[in-house]
Amino acid sequence: MDTTARNLFSAYLRRVQDELQSGNATERTHYSALKALVESIQPEVKASVEPKRIECGAPDFIVTRGNIPLGYIEAKDVGAPLLKAERSNQLKRYFASLPNIILTDFITFRWYFDGNLTDESKVGRVGRDNRIKADADGVEKTYRLLTGFLEKEYPSVGTSGDLAERMARLAHLCRETIVSTFNVEDKAGSLHAQLEAFRDNLIPDLKPEDFADMYAQTIAYGLFAARCECENPKRFSRREAAYLIPKTNPFLREFFDHVAGPKLDSRIEWGVNDLVELLRRADMAEVLREFGKRTRREDPVVHFYETFLKAYDPKVREMRGVYYTPEPVVSYIVRSIDHVLK
Known part of the structure; x- marks a missing residue:
């Protein structure tokens, strides 16, 4: 670790110490200090904090490079028992869905990848x-930990089962975020407008909780179908997905224009971006080849939905209820049949 890096940590620790000695510090007091540290280690990286997003279930920090999510940081108050936090339902949900995450009390840092503890360090006492x-060895280890966290690549997926499981876990997280956001959103908000659009085009008496299921599934599987049509995975994005959805049905086209554009609520956006990154890195040719060989089905894009839904919720798959299964949406996306939703 060079002198510049040591100076970054010295400044970070001085700032946290000053905030602690003010006498009224909380975990949010130290957000800006940690944000500055992370962004200074790799200047092209952005560590963003948005209180409204946090209140609806997102981790405290979303770390990105450009539009690509790198990982997440969940912060607790200085001295908080991190092992207890690790066992909480909140962290269990994160570990199940988000591959790259740090849990910290601003002094101790615990880095997890794919739900497993990868490294731990402590900058001092x-x-x-x-x-x-400060602990010089601990500071150096924390620098290596944070650098590794920022450089860790999202896992590449090459089997249909693995992709379905990862998509389902992220869709679950999206659903929970949609429910939380809907409950605090004004009735004139975008999610309420989307619910009315679903009622007008699909199910007149759709309930909000079932809408959240349909919304999350439609995003996940719509992105999957679009990714199957994308010839250059490096270009795959929310905007590219919207472009790849056929124009023969205005409802779905408008839905994906909403998902791809600036109108998508930032409290939901982070989960959608993780789905995009998962699919961008997936070896789709191998996924579809392996799925078709294993199931002997002619149209793996259509039938993969069953695999996804089984991972998302086996009970829902058995029920096959129209409230829970947006099959008209899936069939339309894949086959471009303009009368399916009419």
Whole structure:
């Protein structure tokens, strides 16, 4: 670790110490210090914090390079028991869905990849007077930990089962975020407008909780279908997905224009971006080849939906209820049949 990096950590620890000694610090007090540290280690990286997004279930920090998600940071108050936090339902949901995440109390850093603890470090020790005694070895290890976290690539997927499981876990997280956002959103908000659009075009008496299921599934499987049509995975994005959805049905076209554009609620956007990155990195040719060989079905894009839904919720798959299964949406996306939703 060079002198510049040491100076970054010295500045970080001084700032956290000053905030602790103010006497009224909370975990949010230290957000800006950690944000500055992460962004200074790799200047092209952005660590963003949005309170409204956090309140609806997102981790505290979303770390990106350009539009590509790199990972997440969940922060607790200084001295908080991280092992207890690790066992919480909140962290279990994150570990199941998000491959690259750090849990920290701003002094101790625990890095997890694919739900497994990869590394742990501690930059120092907080005394009774709230002074921080830095640990040189711990600081260097934390620098390596954060650098590794920022450089870790999302997993590449090459089997239909693995892709379905990862898509389903992210769709679950999206569903939970949609429910939370819907409950706090004004009735004139975008999700309420989307619910009315679903009622007008699909199911007149659709309930909000079932709408959240349909919304999450439609995003996930719509992105999957679009990815199957994308010849250059490096170009795959929310905008590219919207472009690849056929124009023969205005409802779905408008839905994906909404998903791809600036109108998508930022409280939901992060989960959608993770789905895009998962699919962008998937070896789709191998996924479809392996799926077709294993199931001996002629149209793997259509029938993969069964595999996805089984991973998403086996009970829903058995029910086959129209409230829970947006099959008209899936059939339309894949086959471009303009009368399916009429």
